[in-house]
Amino acid sequence: MEINSNYKKRALIIFQILQLVLYLYLFLFSINLMGASFKLFGKEFAEMLISNTSNPLVGLFIGILATSLIQSSSSTTSMVVGMVGGGVLTVSNAIPIIMGANIGTSVTNTIVSMAHLNRSNEFRRSFAASTVHDFFNLLAVLVLFPIQYFTNTLGIVASYFAQSFQNVGGMTMFNPVKTITKPAVNLLMLWVGDHPWLLLIISLVILFFALKQMVTVLRVLVIKRAEVWFDKILFKNAFRAFMVGLIMTMLAQSSSITTSLVVPMAGAGILTLIQIFPYTLGANVGTTITAILASLVTGNLNAVIVAFAHLFFNIMGIIIWMPFSKVPIFLATTLAEFSLKNKLYPFLYIVIVFFVIPLAVILLFR
Secondary structure, three states: OHHHHHHHHHHHHHHHHHHHHHHHHHHHHHHHHHHHHHHHHHHHHHHHHHHOOOOHHHHHHHHHHHHHHHOOHHHHHHHHHHHHHOOOOOHHHHHHHHHHHHHHOOHHHHHHHHHHOOOHHHHHHHHHHHHHHHHHHHHHHHHHHHHHHHHOHHHHHHHHHHHHHOOOOOOOOOOHHHHHHHHHHHHHHHHHOOOHHHHHHHHHHHHHHHHHHHHHHHHHHHHHHOHHHHHHHHOOOHHHHHHHHHHHHHHHOOHHHHHHHHHHHHHOOOOOHHHHHHHHHHHHHHOHHHHHHHHHHHOOHHHHHHHHHHHHHHHHHHHHHHHHOHHHHHHHHHHHHHHOOOOHHHHHHHHHHHHHHHHHHHHHHO
């Protein structure tokens, strides 16, 4: 009887793991589909924006808007690197766009957190976990943009390192996330056709469904059995969490995906904001690898300088704000608490910060 009971328990665990894998796949699929739909909306518009800027402040907000539209800082930075390599953009004009891309990329995990909106405690934890990424990027820009504007510090440091890599050929990294989800994304796009609104709606429905189911399974499976594994091994300390974020983002080539992955874990209460913060910093550094590889392909020194400027912007931001990590954590927690008062507030936050303000600044100062 006891053997039969143990067999049933093991079978249930295996079934729950398979469920989790399925919902994780649907989650990754929905994020890639959402990115593909946004690209149909805004890739040409983003390219047009990027190629026509000379004002650093406008460049910063172009980076935010372009990346919010195409949902990928890797795409924006690779686009910028290509334009610098082709002589369309100067290094001084490109660096503020890269800074803005860092802010724009955090819109994805903030959208992901909205799936928890109807469950107050889950939403408070998941919204704080997603917006801590926003606030770190905003604070880093707040300090480093004026320094870059007046001294070109990032350009100087990046130039020094880039010269060592000038004649190194580029390489492409294997992207496992795209490999497993792209066939399904392409098939659905072929079936739906050139209708970005429909693709976006489908992606959001799948995203919210997958997240809801993931949190349910995680509560049963992970909290009981693997919480210790996350808490004591992967996220044991800040350095380890940072390295997990960096390595996962290097492999996935998307900080949007890796930062979005921890949102349901925060919602389920598996990870705390203090554990997630260094993880997001690691993801920020990991996402710069794609642009560095793209720059090496061009063989253009200025393109390599821009890619390294992206890397050093993130490193300098970490050096400045890691000792004051309580500031972005406090801001994220406060915003999450405030957002519980009215379900409209988080939507307004996303629309105003990532779309309305950047567009207004671009139109006013262009």
